[in-house]
Amino acid sequence: MSPYRERYHRKLDDLVDQTRDLANQASSAIGKSVAALSESNVDLAKEVIKNDQSVDDQSQRIEDLCMELLALQQPMAKDLRRVIGILKIAIDLERISDLAVDVARVTAQSKDKIQITKLEYIPKMAEVDRKMLAQTMEALANGDADLARQVTKWDYEIDGLYVKARDKILKIIIERPEVINEGTSLLMVNRHLERIGDHICNICEAIVYMVEGRREHLN
Amino acid sequence: MVTSKIVSKNLSLWYGEKQALKNISLEIPEKKITALIGPSGCGKSTFIRCLNRMNDLVDKIRIEGEVFYDNNNIYEKNVDVVELRKRIGMVFQKPNPFPMSIYDNVAYGPRIHGMKNVDKIVERSLKDAALWEEVSDRLDHPALGLSGGQQQRLCIARTLAMRPDVILFDEPCSALDPISTGKIESLMETLKDNYTQVIVTHNMQQAARVSSFTAFFLLGELIEVGETKRIFEMPQMKSTEDYITGRFG
Numbered sequence: 001m002s003p004y005r006e007r008y009h010r011k012l013d014d015l016v017d018q019t020r021d022l023a024n025q026a027s028s029a030i031g032k033s034v035a036a037l038s039e040s041n042v043d044l045a046k047e048v049i050k051n052d053q054s055v056d057d058q059s060q061r062i063e064d065l066c067m068e069l070l071a072l073q074q075p076m077a078k079d080l081r082r083v084i085g086i087l088k089i090a091i092d093l094e095r096i097s098d099l100a101v102d103v104a105r106v107t108a109q110s111k112d113k114i115q116i117t118k119l120e121y122i123p124k125m126a127e128v129d130r131k132m133l134a135q136t137m138e139a140l141a142n143g144d145a146d147l148a149r150q151v152t153k154w155d156y157e158i159d160g161l162y163v164k165a166r167d168k169i170l171k172i173i174i175e176r177p178e179v180i181n182e183g184t185s186l187l188m189v190n191r192h193l194e195r196i197g198d199h200i201c202n203i204c205e206a207i208v209y210m211v212e213g214r215r216e217h218l219n
Numbered sequence: 220m221v222t223s224k225i226v227s228k229n230l231s232l233w234y235g236e237k238q239a240l241k242n243i244s245l246e247i248p249e250k251k252i253t254a255l256i257g258p259s260g261c262g263k264s265t266f267i268r269c270l271n272r273m274n275d276l277v278d279k280i281r282i283e284g285e286v287f288y289d290n291n292n293i294y295e296k297n298v299d300v301v302e303l304r305k306r307i308g309m310v311f312q313k314p315n316p317f318p319m320s321i322y323d324n325v326a327y328g329p330r331i332h333g334m335k336n337v338d339k340i341v342e343r344s345l346k347d348a349a350l351w352e353e354v355s356d357r358l359d360h361p362a363l364g365l366s367g368g369q370q371q372r373l374c375i376a377r378t379l380a381m382r383p384d385v386i387l388f389d390e391p392c393s394a395l396d397p398i399s400t401g402k403i404e405s406l407m408e409t410l411k412d413n414y415t416q417v418i419v420t421h422n423m424q425q426a427a428r429v430s431s432f433t434a435f436f437l438l439g440e441l442i443e444v445g446e447t448k449r450i451f452e453m454p455q456m457k458s459t460e461d462y463i464t465g466r467f468g
Contacts, residue, residue: 005465074424076451076463213453 008073015065015086016141022058022093023137025051027130029100030196034126036107037189038119045107052101059094062086078210085210089140092199092206096133099192099199106185116172116179116186121165125193128158132200136207145211148204152218158197165190224249224385224415225270225307230284232265232274239265241439242284247385252407252416254426254447257436258462263419266436267387270417271307272300288385305332308378312390314370316362316377321345321354324362324373328381340380348376349406368399375406386410388418392425404429423463427451435459 029048036045066087069075075083132154139147166187173183201219208216225247232240240262247253247270255263268274269286272293285292293303305328316324325341334340341358345351350372354365362373371391378386388407392400407416407429420426426433427447434444435456443456454460461467 008465076423076427077454077460079464080452 005073008069008075011065011069011073012075012079012082015062015069015082018058018062018065019086019089019093020137020141022055022062022090023133025055025058026093026097026100027133029055029097029104030126030129030133030193033100033104033107034119034123034189034193036104038123040107040115042108045104048104049101049108052097055094055097059090062090066090078213081210081213085206088206089203092202096196096199099196103189103192106189110182110185116176116182117168121161121168122186122189122193125158125161125165125190125197128154128161129193129196129200132158132197136200136203139204139207140210143211145208148207148211149216149218152201152204155197155201155219158194162190162194221248221251223247224289225417226287227266227269228285228287230266230269230286231282232262232269233281234277235279239439240269243441245434245441245444247415247417248432249415250411250413251431252411252418252429253432253434254430255417255419255434255436256421256423256426256462257442258467259421260438261436262439263434263436264389267309267389267417267419270385270387271304271309272298273304273309275300305381306383307385307387308381308383309387309389310371310374310378310391312393314367314374314394316365316370316373318361318363320359321362321365321373322358325376325380328377332381341376344376344380345373347379347410348372349402349409350376366399368395368402371395371399371403372406375403379410383414385415385417388416388420390419390421393421400425423451435462437462 029051032044033048035041036048066083069083132151135147135151138144139151169183169186169190173180205216205218208214208218223246227243227245230240230243231238243262243266245266255267257263265274269282270288274280274282282294286294288303288307291298317327319327322341325344326337329337329340342351345354350369353369354360362370365373371394375386392403395403404425407418410416418426418430430447432444433447433450435442435450435454435458437458443450443454443459445455450459451463454463458467
């Protein structure tokens with residue numbers, strides 16, 4: 001069988017490439033925002049905040065391409081699932097990036113404040129988030145629903161780290177009430193990194209739907 | 220519970236040496252629209268023509284298998300083909316009104332079958348075909364003066380005048396503009412409550428829009444049949460997916 005509608009199929013492939021690009025930007029935002037927090041690096045935090053516009057633009061490009069394909073090509077079956085799936089994935093990726101920007105703002109706005117503790121669990125969560133995101137994009141590129149399902153299992157690791165980090169921060173706040181502002185910010189960062197894991201699970205659900213047409217609630 | 224109006228069982232058909240249909244077993248649900256899709260030459264039009272024995276008129280044709288209409292095999296020897304075609308009407312690709320007035324086109328069938336109240340039948344049929352308002356003041360005008368879309372609705376009215384049970388549409392909109400196509404599709408939707416309809420179409424969006432069930436044919440075989448939503452969202456067979464996503468060459 002030789003394919004026709006080549007331009008259409010090229011655009012469908014382009015949709016995946018653009019989504020991977022957005023995911024790379026989101027992943028980079030997670031890594032840099034947490035590194036900025038760990039190192040109290042305000043410049044790096046500001047870089048993440050500045051780059052948010054690029055993430056928003058990329059997300060808009062994906063949405064436009066989806067609209068164009070729906071309006072002009074009337075995709076069906078797996079193509080339709082791909083377009084709908086990617087529309088949802090782009091929203092989650094943009095949200096992930098927003099959460100990373102919020103993490104970066106904590107550093108950007110607290111430049112003169114002292115680190116209340118050496119960060120231990122939070123960088124680990126960021127690392128797991130980024131690993132999950134990379135594997136999720138692998139699953140998207142290869143149409144691998146099983147890999148997408150597997151990725152969601154790592155969310156348990158995130159949840160475990162979240163609880164450990166939360167308990168540690170609360171303990172510090174109880175022992176040293178004067179750091180309540182910094183402690184509260186760290187609790188928010190902790191929560192954001194945990195939420196990023198949930199967004200990645202949403203993306204995995206969208207990939208399973210795209211590949212197999214099944215709606216599964218993962219994790 | 221969906222009941223079947225027409226059931227084909229192991230239906231095969233040959234044009235001379237060439238086999239055009241291969242063991243087609245398909246159930247046409249009552250008072251639903253079933254769409255038949257597939258590339259040119261896949262056998263969908265040949266199949267639809269078997270359902271009211273239109274293929275009987277073709278030379279060197281051989282048919283095996285059975286087609287049941289209301290549980291009766293229409294290929295039995297004692298079947299009255301004229302009566303059958305009255306019950307299972309057909310609308311063709313190209314509108315084919317008779318070269319006579321609008322009124323006479325619709326009245327033609329009822330008259331030759333000796334039906335009474337022809338005026339009422341004509342009015343009701345034109346209304347059911349969503350054409351009455353456009354032609355009620357010029358029923359004596361030549362049908363050939365109507366637009367393509369109006370001519371096609373007139374042909375549907377002509378079919379409806381015989382009070383059929385089933386209407387077979389063989390690419391009814393392929394010669395029509397989008398507005399006329401929209402009117403025919405709305406009309407089919409309206410007719411759904413009272414008629415079993417089968418539509419052959421090359422337009423997959425049309426199949427997706429109008430039908431409840433879709434059957435995909437390829438090289439004389441029925442590849443897949445199911446609820447239209449499932450066929451267009453999650454087909455089971457690779458060749459169905461390849462066809463509807465345009466990966467088929």
